[in-house]
Amino acid sequence: MGFVREVAVTTTEREQVIDLTPDIQAIVTELGIKDGFVCVYVPHTSAAVSIHREVDVADRPKLGEMLERINPDLATPHYTKAALVAPTEVLIVKDGRLVMDPDQRVYFYEFDGPKRRRVLVYVTD
């Protein structure tokens, strides 16, 4: 069966990137999972999730700028951006820890904030 948990996210800007990594690791730790699998799902049509290099550095990934450049929809850009980034991610747990590069983070992408958002997290038992 596995476990389904929920993370509440409140965004304050129209477009915003929020680090979900600590919340997901906290769920894995609380459940006491040693080796397993995690699925992250964003049940919103104008938000998404992506795993990549941290954004608080000079040579950060420019995913937002790329989306801005290629998006053909100037009227309602948020739905197309959310579709391309996608609402799902998956991760692997080993010895109780998410296996990631030290510089990787799981980011919630808000494209139509500010809003109250939910993130669903499935973890294997």
Place this chain on the structure above:
Amino acid sequence: MGFVREVAVTTTEREQVIDLTPDIQAIVTELGIKDGFVCVYVPHTSAAVSIHREVDVADRPKLGEMLERINPDLATPHYTKAALVAPTEVLIVKDGRLVMDPDQRVYFYEFDGPKRRRVLVYVTD
């Protein structure tokens, strides 16, 4: 182990978007899964799957137009489009229902139809 099921899809256009959501929910309901995880896999090189806002509305996501604009391959555009959209998606089940935004749908993307296609669906037990 989990369960592996198959959905048959017949496309009638060169490019076409088909809503798989009812088929996937039907599999979850038939299996009687309460809480769990679903993986959708498209075993084709010129088709894909994506979860986003419904397409039957004026402010629909413009994923197709974006792909058309950025694709460098005018000769065989279908393989590159399928690679970018990707052949996989994952979903979470809670209380027997796919957890989604009311406006989210799981869409099969045909890029080289008309063709008979298969969609594989894995559901946890």
Place this chain on the structure above:
Amino acid sequence: MGFVREVAVTTTEREQVIDLTPDIQAIVTELGIKDGFVCVYVPHTSAAVSIHREVDVADRPKLGEMLERINPDLATPHYTKAALVAPTEVLIVKDGRLVMDPDQRVYFYEFDGPKRRRVLVYVTD
């Protein structure tokens, strides 16, 4: 719980595409899994994984060229490319085999080689 295995990858070029399909099938075969689910995770910020048509053919997908064309970051392009391609993939196993199109492959994408890389593979029990 499932199983977590690791594949070592050594890249020799700045940008390189390496077929991981035989390694992943070998893990599934060694574990003796009949029906199940596989998650592939790349714990690096300048590498990624993608499933698409084989690249050793004339009409191969042009994912690399697409990324080159749309990437706004000329200084550190590798992080943005890795973010868009994404570090995760999922697959389905049926009767002991990865269910894929005969022309589909799971590809490791190196964007900042040459480097020693790891790929994590989770398989359900």
